[in-house]
Amino acid sequence: MNSIRQVASATAVVTGALALLAVAGPAQAHVGIDPSEVEAGGYQVLNVKVPNERDDASTVEVELHLDTEHPLSTAMPQPVPGWEIEVETAELDEPVEVHGNQLTEVPSVITWSGGEIAPGTFQQFPLSVGPLPEDADHLVFKAIQTYDSGEVVRWIEEPTEDGEEAAEDPAAVLRLTPASGEGHGADEMSASGTDDAPGEERASADEGGGSDTTARVLAGVGIAVGVAGVVFGVLGNRRRA
Numbered sequence: 001m002n003s004i005r006q007v008a009s010a011t012a013v014v015t016g017a018l019a020l021l022a023v024a025g026p027a028q029a030h031v032g033i034d035p036s037e038v039e040a041g042g043y044q045v046l047n048v049k050v051p052n053e054r055d056d057a058s059t060v061e062v063e064l065h066l067d068t069e070h071p072l073s074t075a076m077p078q079p080v081p082g083w084e085i086e087v088e089t090a091e092l093d094e095p096v097e098v099h100g101n102q103l104t105e106v107p108s109v110i111t112w113s114g115g116e117i118a119p120g121t122f123q124q125f126p127l128s129v130g131p132l133p134e135d136a137d138h139l140v141f142k143a144i145q146t147y148d149s150g151e152v153v154r155w156i157e158e159p160t161e162d163g164e165e166a167a168e169d170p171a172a173v174l175r176l177t178p179a180s181g182e183g184h185g186a187d188e189m190s191a192s193g194t195d196d197a198p199g200e201e202r203a204s205a206d207e208g209g210g211s212d213t214t215a216r217v218l219a220g221v222g223i224a225v226g227v228a229g230v231v232f233g234v235l236g237n238r239r240r241a
Helices: 002-027 198-240
Strands: 032-034 037-039 044-051 059-065 074-077 084-098 101-117 122-130 138-147 152-155 172-177
Touching: 032 172, 044 059, 044 138, 059 122, 074 084, 074 101, 101 122
Parallel strands: 037 172
Antiparallel strands: 032 044, 044 122, 059 101, 059 138, 074 122, 084 101, 138 152, 138 172
């Protein structure tokens, strides 16, 4: 009888651990920016990653709001098959100088529509931005995701003062590190905001995203296996005793 109870208890522990992992997974599935950390001062190709979190509806529109506190003079989206792109601009309170030119308005909102992100899939929307500010340590990109069911999800919660990501509906955050003087700086880019090898940067971004996802999956499996090992090890010691 004791053995049956012990096995049942062990099964409950393992099931609980796996359930926690299952809950933790979807919490990460929000609109994000890849890579999530880049050097300040230059131009960068970013991937706006939009997962579909619903199993009964498709995402049909994505609206990305740029950080108006740190305006970007260039936000150039790459065409995505099946999607229409609209770029809105906003007037600046004070002009900013970029490449010797005084800018009075900058890109503020980018909207992708007309396409479809089916359940169980995600879509990436490449975006070339810059020059990235050197007077900030991060940029916040708020997003609004619309489903064909009429549901609208607002990923707009900013990180806390200590840099922690919001738990419920976090906005995408791009971390900025001091420029090292190597890589793609403003002097290596054209005024249009495109670099000499956008494909290489995009491939690097994709690899980074894949490595991050793989690491999370392996970490989750490791936790579950570890919990199971500890539980059944305890049971084994009890039997021998």
